[in-house]
Amino acid sequence: MNISLSSSPFSGLSSDNVLAVLCTKDTLSRDPAFSELDSAHGGVIKKTVEEEGFSAKWKKIHILRLSEPGPRLVILIGLDGSKLPYNQLLRQAGAIAADSGKSYGVKRLHIAILGELENNTSLRTATRLLAEGALLSAQKLFSLKSKQGSDKEIEEVVFMWPGQDTLVLEEAVRRARIISRGVGVARDLVNEPAGTLTPPALADRVAQLADDTLTVTIHGVDWLREKGMSGILGVGAGSSSEPRLIEAVYDPGDTKSKELLLVGKGITFDSGGLSLKPRDSMATMKCDMAGAASVAGLASIISDLEPGRRVRMLLAAAENMPDGSAIKIGDVLHMYGGKTVEVLNTDAEGRLVLADALSYGTEFDPEAVIDLATLTGASVVALGKSSAAVMGTSSELIRDVLSASDHAGECVWELPLIEHYRTMLESKIADLKNIGDRWGGAITAGLFLSEFTRDKPWAHIDIAGPAWMDKAQPAFPEGGTGFGVATLIEMLSPFAG
Ligand code: BES
Numbered sequence: 001m002n003i004s005l006s007s008s009p010f011s012g013l014s015s016d017n018v019l020a021v022l023c024t025k026d027t028l029s030r031d032p033a034f035s036e037l038d039s040a041h042g043g044v045i046k047k048t049v050e051e052e053g054f055s056a057k058w059k060k061i062h063i064l065r066l067s068e069p070g071p072r073l074v075i076l077i078g079l080d081g082s083k084l085p086y087n088q089l090l091r092q093a094g095a096i097a098a099d100s101g102k103s104y105g106v107k108r109l110h111i112a113i114l115g116e117l118e119n120n121t122s123l124r125t126a127t128r129l130l131a132e133g134a135l136l137s138a139q140k141l142f143s144l145k146s147k148q149g150s151d152k153e154i155e156e157v158v159f160m161w162p163g164q165d166t167l168v169l170e171e172a173v174r175r176a177r178i179i180s181r182g183v184g185v186a187r188d189l190v191n192e193p194a195g196t197l198t199p200p201a202l203a204d205r206v207a208q209l210a211d212d213t214l215t216v217t218i219h220g221v222d223w224l225r226e227k228g229m230s231g232i233l234g235v236g237a238g239s240s241s242e243p244r245l246i247e248a249v250y251d252p253g254d255t256k257s258k259e260l261l262l263v264g265k266g267i268t269f270d271s272g273g274l275s276l277k278p279r280d281s282m283a284t285m286k287c288d289m290a291g292a293a294s295v296a297g298l299a300s301i302i303s304d305l306e307p308g309r310r311v312r313m314l315l316a317a318a319e320n321m322p323d324g325s326a327i328k329i330g331d332v333l334h335m336y337g338g339k340t341v342e343v344l345n346t347d348a349e350g351r352l353v354l355a356d357a358l359s360y361g362t363e364f365d366p367e368a369v370i371d372l373a374t375l376t377g378a379s380v381v382a383l384g385k386s387s388a389a390v391m392g393t394s395s396e397l398i399r400d401v402l403s404a405s406d407h408a409g410e411c412v413w414e415l416p417l418i419e420h421y422r423t424m425l426e427s428k429i430a431d432l433k434n435i436g437d438r439w440g441g442a443i444t445a446g447l448f449l450s451e452f453t454r455d456k457p458w459a460h461i462d463i464a465g466p467a468w469m470d471k472a473q474p475a476f477p478e479g480g481t482g483f484g485v486a487t488l489i490e491m492l493s494p495f496a497g
């Protein structure tokens, strides 16, 4: 999809154009650019809207057919009463606008938002989020259908900012493209069935991303054994696909630069192991590598961000299956770094692979550590499907994650790491057990991980809710969403609004 910007008035559009207008009841009546179009039509547009009773409620769409001057079709899209934080609203609004054009078979769609932007949002930020939404909604999803449908695609979107200097907004479009590319990589990886996207296949895909600035090393089972990474080996033991620890290092070549460590949970399929999941919970468990996919999505575009510091990315990849060589309930694993873990539920496997990766990655003395994982159903119970949970040992880093997610238009809320819950992880025969009691499961999972972070500033993002959608939402397709990529990008290289 091509994206361009225009500063001309709406009445300057020709009759082969279609204009999608994001508006509230209020901005529809007051916006000067829209009023000018209305005046050019002798006030008939506003009169028609009034008569036909367009409420301008969030996601409501109303169609106006116009004679000259201006566009032949105006698609009014309501923004009133959405309740979403403004950046999330803009991202979704961009997606809804592009979707509406697509459903009318439009090839070239003009998009405008009426009135003043809220929360002091700059035109740059609004353009980035709207463009990102449009690009994300237009993404072709991973498909293995033998006959690919001939979808009506929008070829070009033109964002209209009447009377504004659009040259400074080019950078926003460039950023939106980078984000959407990274998110697309993550989505495709999540949507690919586990039958082909095994841990070695995931490693190959990441290796293909390597360029001059990115060094990818794939650690196989010999290396894992040599290092004593029983977490990763143990979880992968019941599978006929071998586990891998995938290490990708972005190096800007500045030796003094501090390192950021990013770790992703890469369970390519989570059957639960011997603590087998019930049928319905297993149905979407190819998504259990979404944390790793988001880190891979970031890796795929990291050189475009020029982040100016070293970034070490670790993807802990294993397939969690039950068979004769699988770990058994009550087994004790000797983790990398020396701690022992009693496995009382093989379905709490994410924390086992992450623990090895965190212990290993923190040896490189990173200044900050962030992990992404579809770690617990409990985080979905706590926060719902739309929000990820962040917790960690550094309030500063957590603040950075929350602020980055806000700028990125992704929904993240903090959960506390309640210290005294740590007692729930005490084991009779090992240093730790891998499950807590029935309640507070997102937090006990976080506490477990904290045991492997060598006291580095660390934040853990549980994306079990938003990583996968059973039903499409604006800017979130059905299936893998690529959640987290935008937040990571914003953390590494804040976009100046
Ligand atoms: N992969 C699951 C968590 C999950 C649940 C991800 C729903 C996406 C959607 C994880 O490995 C798991 O099974 N966690 C258990 C932990 C429990 C056994 C302590 C859970 O959440 O029930």
Ligand code: ZN
Pocket: 270, 272, 346, 347, 348, 349, 350
């Ligand atoms: Zn599990």
Ligand code: ZN
Pocket: 267, 270, 288, 347, 349, 350, 374, 375
């Ligand atoms: Zn899992």
